[in-house]
Amino acid sequence: MKKRFYFLLFILPLLSGCCRVSLNPSRSYEDVKQNVLQRTGQEIYWQNHDPEFIYCLESYLEHPLTFEDMVQITLLNNYKLQAAYQLLGVAQAQVVQAHLLKNPLFGLSLRYENLVKGANIIEMGLVQNILDILLKPVKIRLARIEREQVKQEIAGLVIETIAEAKMAYIHYQTSRHILDMKKQLLEAAEASFDGAKRLRQAGNLTELFLVQQQSLYEEIKIDVSEWESIVYSARQDLNTLMGLWGCFTHWEAAGSLPEVTEVQYDLDEVERCALENSLNLQIKKEEIRATAARYKIQTAETVFPEMFLGPDSEKEADNTWYVGPAISLAIPIFDTGKARISEGHFEVARLCNEYIDLAINIRASARKLAFNLNQSYFQYDWFEKALIPISETTTTQALLQVNAMQIGVFELLDMKKKEIMTKQRAFSYYEMFWRNKAELERLISGKFVES
Amino acid sequence: MQKTTLMFLVIFLMRIVLLNAEEQHTSPTLSPPQPSDPPRPWAELAENPLPLSEPFKDYTPVKVPNGTKLPYKVVDGVKVFHLIAEPIQWEIAKGLTINAWAFNGSVPGPVLEMAKGDRVRIYVTNSLPAPTTVHWHGFRIPCGMDGVAGLTQPAIPPGETYTYEFICPDSATYMYHTHFDSMTQEGMGLIGMIIVHEREEDLKKRPDRDYVILLHEMAIPVDTATPDTVESGGFNILTMNGKVMPDTEPLVAQIGDRVWIRFGNLSAMDHHPIHLHGYAFHIIGSDGGWLPKDTHTLPETTVLVPVGATRVISFLADNPGDWIFHCHMTHHIMNQMGHKFPNMIGMNTKGFDEKVRKLIPGYMTMGTTGMRDMTKSGMPIPPNSIPMLGFTGQFGSTVLGGMANILRVRDHIEEDEEIGPYHFPKGTVAWPTDPEEAQRDGIDLKLLSPTAVVPPNQG
Numbered sequence: 001m002k003k004r005f006y007f008l009l010f011i012l013p014l015l016s017g018c019c020r021v022s023l024n025p026s027r028s029y030e031d032v033k034q035n036v037l038q039r040t041g042q043e044i045y046w047q048n049h050d051p052e053f054i055y056c057l058e059s060y061l062e063h064p065l066t067f068e069d070m071v072q073i074t075l076l077n078n079y080k081l082q083a084a085y086q087l088l089g090v091a092q093a094q095v096v097q098a099h100l101l102k103n104p105l106f107g108l109s110l111r112y113e114n115l116v117k118g119a120n121i122i123e124m125g126l127v128q129n130i131l132d133i134l135l136k137p138v139k140i141r142l143a144r145i146e147r148e149q150v151k152q153e154i155a156g157l158v159i160e161t162i163a164e165a166k167m168a169y170i171h172y173q174t175s176r177h178i179l180d181m182k183k184q185l186l187e188a189a190e191a192s193f194d195g196a197k198r199l200r201q202a203g204n205l206t207e208l209f210l211v212q213q214q215s216l217y218e219e220i221k222i223d224v225s226e227w228e229s230i231v232y233s234a235r236q237d238l239n240t241l242m243g244l245w246g247c248f249t250h251w252e253a254a255g256s257l258p259e260v261t262e263v264q265y266d267l268d269e270v271e272r273c274a275l276e277n278s279l280n281l282q283i284k285k286e287e288i289r290a291t292a293a294r295y296k297i298q299t300a301e302t303v304f305p306e307m308f309l310g311p312d313s314e315k316e317a318d319n320t321w322y323v324g325p326a327i328s329l330a331i332p333i334f335d336t337g338k339a340r341i342s343e344g345h346f347e348v349a350r351l352c353n354e355y356i357d358l359a360i361n362i363r364a365s366a367r368k369l370a371f372n373l374n375q376s377y378f379q380y381d382w383f384e385k386a387l388i389p390i391s392e393t394t395t396t397q398a399l400l401q402v403n404a405m406q407i408g409v410f411e412l413l414d415m416k417k418k419e420i421m422t423k424q425r426a427f428s429y430y431e432m433f434w435r436n437k438a439e440l441e442r443l444i445s446g447k448f449v450e451s
Numbered sequence: 452m453q454k455t456t457l458m459f460l461v462i463f464l465m466r467i468v469l470l471n472a473e474e475q476h477t478s479p480t481l482s483p484p485q486p487s488d489p490p491r492p493w494a495e496l497a498e499n500p501l502p503l504s505e506p507f508k509d510y511t512p513v514k515v516p517n518g519t520k521l522p523y524k525v526v527d528g529v530k531v532f533h534l535i536a537e538p539i540q541w542e543i544a545k546g547l548t549i550n551a552w553a554f555n556g557s558v559p560g561p562v563l564e565m566a567k568g569d570r571v572r573i574y575v576t577n578s579l580p581a582p583t584t585v586h587w588h589g590f591r592i593p594c595g596m597d598g599v600a601g602l603t604q605p606a607i608p609p610g611e612t613y614t615y616e617f618i619c620p621d622s623a624t625y626m627y628h629t630h631f632d633s634m635t636q637e638g639m640g641l642i643g644m645i646i647v648h649e650r651e652e653d654l655k656k657r658p659d660r661d662y663v664i665l666l667h668e669m670a671i672p673v674d675t676a677t678p679d680t681v682e683s684g685g686f687n688i689l690t691m692n693g694k695v696m697p698d699t700e701p702l703v704a705q706i707g708d709r710v711w712i713r714f715g716n717l718s719a720m721d722h723h724p725i726h727l728h729g730y731a732f733h734i735i736g737s738d739g740g741w742l743p744k745d746t747h748t749l750p751e752t753t754v755l756v757p758v759g760a761t762r763v764i765s766f767l768a769d770n771p772g773d774w775i776f777h778c779h780m781t782h783h784i785m786n787q788m789g790h791k792f793p794n795m796i797g798m799n800t801k802g803f804d805e806k807v808r809k810l811i812p813g814y815m816t817m818g819t820t821g822m823r824d825m826t827k828s829g830m831p832i833p834p835n836s837i838p839m840l841g842f843t844g845q846f847g848s849t850v851l852g853g854m855a856n857i858l859r860v861r862d863h864i865e866e867d868e869e870i871g872p873y874h875f876p877k878g879t880v881a882w883p884t885d886p887e888e889a890q891r892d893g894i895d896l897k898l899l900s901p902t903a904v905v906p907p908n909q910g
Binding site for chain 2: 190
């Protein structure tokens with residue numbers, strides 16, 4: 001009877017070490033998917049090299065890629081994201097691991113009076129780490145917290161990647177347009193230089209004027225070369241984001257750019273949304289909880305590094321078996337865990353302060369991004385409404401003055417260059433608008449990135 | 452009692468006569484001055500006033516191409532004129548209307564015409580936004596009538612009228628102009644001419660045609676409408692009686708006419724050498740008076756009219772045709788010429804225009820062979836401007852505008868007849884050379900002389 005009791009006392013807890021939690025991370029993936037969809041309206045794809053996704057990718061690449069296409073391909077094929085989704089499996093496995101107890105220890109010792117006959121004394125014992133059993137709920141909670149953290153970090157990564165894709169696409173497109181402007185500037189400078197050469201040949205201009213025109217022309221060649229590099233780099237950045245290489249990199253970007261629509265964000269509202277939706281703050285909260293849990297475990301393991309319990313048996317020389325419980329326990333005399341507790345306390349306090357700092361950063365960032373976005377809309381719009389038309393009118397009026405033989409072709413080409421540079425600046429403001437918009441959307445969707 | 456009454460009556464009547472006599476001489480500038488040695492220039496005429504002159508009886512009235520003459524009233528033996536200085540819009544030529552300040556609605560103002568000895572009273576009303584005066588350029592009159600603001604009179608405030616009175620002591624070709632902030636106000640158009648004729652009853656001693664032309668210059672950048680009076684060298688509108696060619700009204704003369712042309716120059720900075728084609732003339736007068744009779748003068752074909760001076764030329768119309776007369780400063784016979792336009796002469800333009808048109812559609816290089824391109828380009832130009840506008844004659848563009856006009860001399864002219872272009876007698880117009888004719892005369896019709904520079908390909 002007593003033996004049955006000890007057996008049950010030992011076996012039952014062990015049974016709790018068996019785990020019925022699945023290793024499949026699909027539920028976590030679904031949670032992440034829903035979270036991203038709710039925050040951004042975009043779907044994610046854990047493709048796992050599924051041929052169907054490759055087919056989908058190829059069909060996108062057959063036609064010139066729009067802004068939306070780029071984002072879709074990135075979500076479909078970005079390998080950093082695909083790598084991140086694997087972390088869901090890792091986290092899930094860690095949750096399963098947390099459910100499992102450490103295996104019991106079996107000890108056996110044999111002592112022989114002489115080696116010819118069998119062992120005279122046999123000692124056997126089977127012990128289990130009881131602390132492991134006691135800490136199991138905490139460990140499970142910790143693993144779950146960490147899994148939640150991973151899910152939120154992945155959601156944040158997706159949001160960040162969407163923003164990066166948007167900014168990279170806009171940067172690539174505006175760079176292409178700016179490169180076109182630079183090439184037009186080169187044409188204008190070349191025309192000026194050519195005109196100066198012809199007039200110099202006719203004996204009408206000084207060498208000084210000629211070299212001044214040549215200098216302007218040669219300088220713009222460097223500009224063009226620089227922007228060719230910028231465009232090429234921007235294209236490579238897009239390839240990286242879209243996970244494309246080899247023959248898949250021969251895509252074309254669509255000719256038209258997304259339109260700038262009027263925005264007027266309320267700063268208070270944006271601040272509120274950014275705080276409410278912040279994944280960074282949630283992750284930080286989880287980190288605080290995880291840290292607290294971790295320190296609980298660490299404190300227990302510091303105070304009681306060993307806590308084993310289990311049956312022990314001994315057979316004496318006279319073949320009598322003696323059975324009984326065995327316990328091995330550290331005695332908290334020197335280390336009562338105070339240092340660990342204090343460390344944990346301050347660590348949690350540090351994280352709490354970081355939380356507050358993060359919240360303040362998010363508030364300020366939200367207001368700053370919303371304000372800048374409002375301003376950049378105004379700035380770009382003003383280029384469209386005023387500065388570009390004025391620059392075009394200036395060129396038109398200059399041509400009338402040329403026709404009236406009041407000014408010459410060099411002043412006319414200078415006006416044209418100014419018109420081109422105004423349009424070029426407009427593209428910079430266009431890019432700034434979309435960059436600000438992408439950053440604000442990223443923040444409101446939940447991902448804060450320190451600038 | 453009767454004697455007393457009679458005495459009072461005589462005294463009363465004498466008083467009336469004396470009072471009337473005094474009224475005739477109440478204005479100091481119209482009255483005889485105090486005797487002095489030498490006497491004042493107008494002293495003799497003030498002592499012995501002449502009757503007011505009458506046009507046609509005492510002088511042949513002048514003609515003012517593109518201009519008008521100021522009418523006058525006669526009040527108590529005085530010719531009374533009224534000048535009004537006011538801002539106006541003035542058409543320099545079709546296509547260019549400017550903001551100007553003018554006398555009586557025109558630039559220059561109307562010609563005042565009188566004769567030596569005439570007593571004149573001129574009311575000057577100032578409707579300008581600034582004070583002004585009028586100086587009677589060349590007149591030997593009392594200093595207080597000279598019209599120099601601050602020196603000889605206070606300036607006429609805006610909205611007020613001042614009176615000038617004097618006797619014309621001399622005959623000459625004079626001018627009148629503002630003398631307050633002259634740079635601005637003369638530059639804006641407050642100028643005019645005054646003709647004081649010699650009284651001459653013998654028609655044979657008078658000219659048959661007597662023309663008055665006032666020369667002036669303005670700086671009006673293309674696509675602007677107000678003269679830049681601060682400009683001192685970039686004048687681009689040069690006028691005769693306020694107009695530029697092709698809108699200058701031609702002068703006409705019949706063969707046998709004695710023609711006088713009186714030039715005045717109230718340009719800001721430039722003298723003008725006016726050259727008349729087809730004739731040699733004599734300079735007979737200025738704003739100082741007339742050349743003494745029987746004085747021999749050099750025949751000229753060009754008269755230099757300095758700034759602030761007048762010159763009268765005289766010639767017999769004996770050569771029929773359309774004769775241009777113009778300032779011989781070549782920039783002064785171009786309308787609104789741009790001085791910032793680069794020198795394009797000789798430029799090889801092959802392929803150049805196409806390069807520029809890729810960036811600026813509609814561009815066309817002009818000026819590679821001079822200014823003629825502008826006259827036929829038909830390119831759009833700024834509104835209210837007349838750059839390079841030139842006169843087109845019966846043989847084509849003259850590439851000439853600005854300070855120029857035409858003297859049309861015909862064998863016979865009817866009164867008020869509209870005179871059209873000259874009908875050149877057959878065989879009297881330079882013609883394209885017949886190679887056979889040239890060969891007959893031993894002329895080799897090579898296009899270039901041995902020392903010529905081959906012009907670059909013009910594309």
